[in-house]
Amino acid sequence: MTVIPEDFLTEESVVSCRKSHHPEEVKKNLIHRLNRIEGQIRGIKGMIERDVYCDDVITQLSATQSALNSTANVLLEGHIKGCVKSRMDAGDEEVLDELLTTISKLVRK
Numbered sequence: 001m002t003v004i005p006e007d008f009l010t011e012e013s014v015v016s017c018r019k020s021h022h023p024e025e026v027k028k029n030l031i032h033r034l035n036r037i038e039g040q041i042r043g044i045k046g047m048i049e050r051d052v053y054c055d056d057v058i059t060q061l062s063a064t065q066s067a068l069n070s071t072a073n074v075l076l077e078g079h080i081k082g083c084v085k086s087r088m089d090a091g092d093e094e095v096l097d098e099l100l101t102t103i104s105k106l107v108r109k
Contacts, residue, residue, distance in 0.1 A: 026078055033071045040064040072106055 022030070041064060047057045080099070087095040 020079070020083060022078060022082075026074070030071060030074060033067065033074070037064060037067050037071065040067065076102070076106065 040060065044057060044060050044064065047060065079102070084095050084099055
């Protein structure tokens with residue numbers, strides 16, 4: 001079981017009880033991407049511990065950030081095509097404000 005440090009949790013992540021229902025193929029894709037990113041982070045940590053040249057570490061950080069952005073895009077696409085569409089079909093237009101907030105968080109990075 002993964003334990004998330006309390007200072008990392010946002011109010012939304014603590015309050016929300018909603019669930020996503022990703023197709024199994026998408027879920028496997030996301031998990032594969034996140035496992036790769038986790039490995040990249042461990043590699044970067046090792047680079048810091050070995051005093052690797054800063055530019056090389058920055059290059060790896062950039063590659064990891066790109067992988068995170070790509071993963072977020074896959075998740076956002078699924079969210080729009082699944083969760084948002086379902087809620088819109090059910091007449092819940094409040095989901096549009098939620099989507100705008102979510103997109104705003106993504107573009108702030």
